[in-house]
Amino acid sequence: MGKSYVITSGKGGVGKTTSSANIGTALAMLGKKVCLLDLDIGLRNLDVVLGLDNRIMYDIVDVATGRAKLAQALVKDKRFDDLLYLLPAAQNADKSALNQDQVVEIVDELKPDFDYILIDCPAGIEQGFMNAIAGADSAIIVTTPEISAVRDADRVVGLLEQHPLQESPHLIINRIRQHMMKDGSVMDVDEITHHLGVELLGIIIDDDAVISTSNHGEPIVLQPDNPAGQGYRDIARRLEGESVPLMELKDETQPSFWKKIGNWFKKG
Amino acid sequence: MQDPAVLKGTKDGYEIILDDNAKVDDIFVSLHHLLDNLRTQTASANPQTIAFDIYTGMRLWSADDRSEIEKIFANYDYFSVHKITSDVITKEESNRILEQESVHIVDRIIRNGQEVHVQGDVLFLGKVHEGGKLLVSGNVYVLGDVRGVIQAGTPDFEDKMIIGDVHNAQQVRIGEQFEILDDTNRKIDNSTVIYVNDLHVLDYGKVEALKQINPKFFNQIGGVMNG
Numbered sequence: 001m002g003k004s005y006v007i008t009s010g011k012g013g014v015g016k017t018t019s020s021a022n023i024g025t026a027l028a029m030l031g032k033k034v035c036l037l038d039l040d041i042g043l044r045n046l047d048v049v050l051g052l053d054n055r056i057m058y059d060i061v062d063v064a065t066g067r068a069k070l071a072q073a074l075v076k077d078k079r080f081d082d083l084l085y086l087l088p089a090a091q092n093a094d095k096s097a098l099n100q101d102q103v104v105e106i107v108d109e110l111k112p113d114f115d116y117i118l119i120d121c122p123a124g125i126e127q128g129f130m131n132a133i134a135g136a137d138s139a140i141i142v143t144t145p146e147i148s149a150v151r152d153a154d155r156v157v158g159l160l161e162q163h164p165l166q167e168s169p170h171l172i173i174n175r176i177r178q179h180m181m182k183d184g185s186v187m188d189v190d191e192i193t194h195h196l197g198v199e200l201l202g203i204i205i206d207d208d209a210v211i212s213t214s215n216h217g218e219p220i221v222l223q224p225d226n227p228a229g230q231g232y233r234d235i236a237r238r239l240e241g242e243s244v245p246l247m248e249l250k251d252e253t254q255p256s257f258w259k260k261i262g263n264w265f266k267k268g
Numbered sequence: 269m270q271d272p273a274v275l276k277g278t279k280d281g282y283e284i285i286l287d288d289n290a291k292v293d294d295i296f297v298s299l300h301h302l303l304d305n306l307r308t309q310t311a312s313a314n315p316q317t318i319a320f321d322i323y324t325g326m327r328l329w330s331a332d333d334r335s336e337i338e339k340i341f342a343n344y345d346y347f348s349v350h351k352i353t354s355d356v357i358t359k360e361e362s363n364r365i366l367e368q369e370s371v372h373i374v375d376r377i378i379r380n381g382q383e384v385h386v387q388g389d390v391l392f393l394g395k396v397h398e399g400g401k402l403l404v405s406g407n408v409y410v411l412g413d414v415r416g417v418i419q420a421g422t423p424d425f426e427d428k429m430i431i432g433d434v435h436n437a438q439q440v441r442i443g444e445q446f447e448i449l450d451d452t453n454r455k456i457d458n459s460t461v462i463y464v465n466d467l468h469v470l471d472y473g474k475v476e477a478l479k480q481i482n483p484k485f486f487n488q489i490g491g492v493m494n495g
Contacts, residue, residue: 151380151398151399152380154379154380154381154397154398154399155379155380155381155399157379158379158380158381158382158400159381161379195397197377
């Protein structure tokens with residue numbers, strides 16, 4: 001029997017979809033069977049990030065309204081034989097096209113066949129959010145070190161307290177710029193975690209490759225040396241119950257002695 | 269046998285005592301008699317309206333029966349009911365009073381977008397995050413961390429106070445008065461008292477000066493006035 005997680009943030013653009021794709025892929029790399037559910041109806045893009053957009057036949061609204069069977073609508077990611085599936089969102093419908101009961105029904109139908117069901121929640125706290133949390137056993141809240149994202153995360157934690165899930169929520173701090181955190185111009189990891197009072201699941205260091213790889217439909221976790229990919233792989237292992245130490249932030253603002261000399265030569 | 273409805277003069281006016289052991293119907297009949305008699309006795313050239321206090325002893329009258337009493341009075345031009353009192357209250361009412369009078373300990377995180385309403389006084393040990401609101405009808409004693417909005421005397425009681433360190437708060441409100449702390453240069457620490465002064469403006473004082481700021485409250489908590 002699988003477990004369902006909703007990946008949510010309140011604020012848009014903090015990396016919910018990227019996190020969903022990468023955590024899902026990382027879990028599949030660990031040999032787990034994963035189904036990703038895109039609930040961002042009308043603005044689907046989890047399929048794009050995974051490079052599966054050309055394989056969609058049916059979507060979640062088709063399944064909910066009985067136009068298609070669940071098995072027909074699931075899109076398989078061929079890179080992980082039989083481990084990673086996606087149930088895409090509908091494009092030509094809005095968020096009221098689904099209700100909470102339908103989401104619960106779909107998740108319950110998926111649970112026996114999968115180890116993890118990851119629900120990609122739309123931004124906002126309206127119907128789409130309520131649908132997404134209805135089907136979830138636990139929540140992963142994504143935030144960035146920006147105040148506005150932390151505020152919205154705080155709001156979402158509050159809403160989750162009003163509609164408690166089986167398990168208390170987890171936190172991912174995304175898009176960490178190490179030098180800004182080091183020099184104190186943004187809240188640091190401890191501050192954010194302490195402020196929100198939510199258990200920290202992992203941190204993701206900001207990296208240009210996250211965007212460039214997702215443009216190719218290839219999640220960053222597939223890159224063995226990338227720090228952001230490492231962050232997502234750590235998160236997957238923590239979800240599996242391993243205790244993985246938190247990644248250390250490096251201080252980029254202070255280049256080493258030899259680098260300084262190197263730069264000096266470059267300038268000349 | 270004594271009449272179930274008896275008239276008595278008090279220093280505040282007239283009181284009609286309704287026997288708490290008599291049948292309600294008997295009381296109504298007796299009340300009619302009493303008022304009839306009174307009308308003939310008080311008939312004069314320029315009659316004045318008399319408002320009666322009604323005392324019901326150990327019986328709690330239902331809302332229906334109360335309106336029945338008022339209906340009886342409505343038949344007489346110059347008589348009216350001032351108030352109906354008794355020695356007993358409902359459990360609901362007593363709970364309400366209890367809630368209003370006691371100090372509630374609130375130890376939770378009030379997050380962005382959440383509003384917590386409390387009747388009575390609050391000892392606040394938790395956190396109010398930015399965008400959260402703690403709205404209290406009584407006084408608030410703050411030992412926790414307030415970074416949102418805190419209001420004492422909700423909705424419009426200006427005799428309430430906020431005591432404690434709220435220097436991180438976005439707004440402090442008492443009754444209908446408010447202040448955006450960013451706009452002020454107040455020194456606030458854990459011995460600060462925020463209150464509404466005689467000019468109906470928020471003011472800041474020290475706990476040591478509580479006796480001057482709010483003597484009534486000072487008495488209530490057991491301070492020695494002339495000590």
